Amino acid sequence: MMTDILIAPSILSADFAKLGECVQAVDISGADWIHLDVMDGNFVPNISFGPSVIQSLRGVTSKTFDAHLMIEAVDTFLPEFKKAGCERITVHPESGPHIHRSLGLISSLGMKAGVALNPGTPVETIDNLIDMVDLVLVMSVNPGFGGQSFIESQLEKIRAVRSRINASGRDIRLQVDGGITPETAAKVVAAGADVLVAGTAVFKGGEKAYATNIKAIRDAALTGLG
Numbered sequence: 001m002m003t004d005i006l007i008a009p010s011i012l013s014a015d016f017a018k019l020g021e022c023v024q025a026v027d028i029s030g031a032d033w034i035h036l037d038v039m040d041g042n043f044v045p046n047i048s049f050g051p052s053v054i055q056s057l058r059g060v061t062s063k064t065f066d067a068h069l070m071i072e073a074v075d076t077f078l079p080e081f082k083k084a085g086c087e088r089i090t091v092h093p094e095s096g097p098h099i100h101r102s103l104g105l106i107s108s109l110g111m112k113a114g115v116a117l118n119p120g121t122p123v124e125t126i127d128n129l130i131d132m133v134d135l136v137l138v139m140s141v142n143p144g145f146g147g148q149s150f151i152e153s154q155l156e157k158i159r160a161v162r163s164r165i166n167a168s169g170r171d172i173r174l175q176v177d178g179g180i181t182p183e184t185a186a187k188v189v190a191a192g193a194d195v196l197v198a199g200t201a202v203f204k205g206g207e208k209a210y211a212t213n214i215k216a217i218r219d220a221a222l223t224g225l226g
């Protein structure tokens with residue numbers, strides 16, 4: 001199992017009036033990846049931003065762009081996210097009729113492919129996909145909004161995904177998204193996660209607090225390695 005822990009701030013919790021500045025600030029404050037929550041108001045009951053905003057942000061940081069697509073008709077938009085500068089794309093099986101095809105398209109466009117499991121989506125969903133993904137995302141809240149509480153029952157799913165990843169022998173990241181704080185970070189890492197998405201817990205307190213916030217999550221996460 002990988003033992004390096006990555007922190008991916010979700011800019012959904014940033015101040016959209018000064019998004020570029022916020023992304024630069026989390027970059028220099030210790031973010032490993034930039035997590036981009038794309039929402040279309042159909043797949044989830046919220047609308048965020050799309051490829052043109054991402055393309056503008058590409059100019060302000062060289063950190064990995066980790067796009068989490070919560071949109072319908074996902075296949076149609078994949079080339080645009082590539083063009084906008086995303087290195088990684090994660091999609092939900094429920095967002096289109098052919099998840100296998102979507103993951104194949106992401107890889108064929110030269111991006112790393114991730115599959116996301118909602119809190120109610122069974123872990124077995126990845127059994128026929130694991131040979132084609134670079135990342136499995138376990139959602140520890142229902143997608144759509146930042147600031148929700150961590151759903152404890154997902155810890156068992158994280159353990160089940162970790163055991164499948166280890167059995168696969170492939171180099172696959174295990175990401176957790178939703179309600180990550182210093183308190184929950186240790187638990188998800190102990191269960192097998194190695195990439196932690198955090199919105200509220202990173203962006204609270206404004207730019208001067210980002211470095212302290214990221215360090216608090218990272219330090220807590222490392223205690224979960226045991």
Ligand code: DX5
Binds near residue numbers: 010199
């Ligand atoms: C929810 C998003 C998350 C969310 C995390 O649909 O995928 O990335 O913004 O926010 P917090 O860390 O506030 O739970």
Ligand code: ZN
Binds near residue numbers: 068
């Ligand atoms: Zn997300």
